[in-house]
Amino acid sequence: MSGTRSPFPKAPATEALIVAHGQPSDPAPAEAALAKLAAQVQALRPEGPVRAATMAAPAALESALATAGGPVLVYPLFMAAGWFVTDALRKRLAGAPATVLRPLGLDPGLEAVALRGLRVSAARRGWSEGETEVLLAAHGSATGTAAGRAAQGFAAALAARWPGPVAAGFVEQAPGVDEVARGMGARMLCLPFFAANGNHVRDDVRTALAAAGRADALLPPLGAHPAVPELIAAALRAAEGLGAAA
Template identity: 40%
Template sequence: MAQATERAVLVVSHGSPSHPVSQEIAMRDLACRFRALLPGREVRAVTLAARTVLPKVVAGLEDPILCPWFMSDGWFVRTHLPNRLAEAGLSRWVSTPPLGLMPGLGELMTARLQVRLDQLGWAPEQTTVILAAHGSPSSAKPREATEAAAKALARRGGFKAIHPCYVDEPPAIRDIARRSGQAIVLPFFAARAGHVTGDLPEELAAAAFDGPVLDPVGVWPETTALALAAITHLQRASAA
């Protein structure tokens, strides 16, 4: 049973305005993955895209631990998310870093890549990692988070090269994929939504790229354990 001092956990993602229901279902599945690691703990999960759902999900919560299921700490995490939570009636919370900036993510990505390369029989030093991400023409934060992830991979993986590339800013995914040779794509996204299911395959098809593509970071089973470490650290720091 959870102790009284343990805060509830609230996981919030961007969601998909054009397909809100599918991403709400994905968030319910994500909440189940968290509950499996936090037996007895209250865990709620929601997207910002389903506007009428957020007030219902946060109702009754008091000072939860917020886990932003985003890849950077840009405008959505720093401004829009706090505003939406306040509008929904949540007055206090403490927050972990967003998923894309959580400690240990570099090690997790390296391990995931190594498993797949072992399955393929590929040597890391002969393989380029295409780090496909969202990017933004109006903010440096998404690029900074992606480049930090690329540096973490470079320190640990021994890969031939790591090339960040983006949906919404240069370098374009198709341009990187077209000239990468033996390469594997790591989608630096929090969910399997429109950019991963639409934009990414379109960009790779335009480059005639037929190499392996991993699942997006946010849906890996190991990612919830990474987030749990950040939640536990925050819980202990708040109690000290």
């Protein structure tokens, strides 16, 4: 008998759930955007269901967990392991057979994604990397330190590999995005260290750049980069591999 099919059927992949903050004032658009991301990850990881839920949409997270009906890998689409990931999300997952993975902002592969995007953006403007300054615009926090530390750490990692100056500016802590932008030269790119193109990017970061006369420097948020679905799929595969080896 020819063929290579194993007589032992492969166990189904663990179900996955991508969770994001969402937009409390208008949950539907963020839910739709996250569902689109989940579909992209699903195409890269067809062996198991990939669902999505924002924490802002009423009962969306609980409904997704109920649909899974078993163990689930939860991928936090956040840029830091801050309060939402370590406290709010875990409380809402209490009692569910869920494993929470490292958030997007702490993925070791994200730095390379950012560098590729910056190189393309600088080249499109006809700038060399050495003369291109980078402003990493991040959320920060007026009450905690995790968000600020994550952004500063990411900025430092970029600075070690990007030939031009790199600095972080924040929406909710000092130094502000507008303050940092004013101190940079004419050839500046602003990379939003955000998971999605939500109100903070569209309104807060854009307004801060406009106040500094630098609205033209704004790039799409890092979480919207086309390579992010593969990062998520790889993280899910790695988590399943570790589970299988345990």
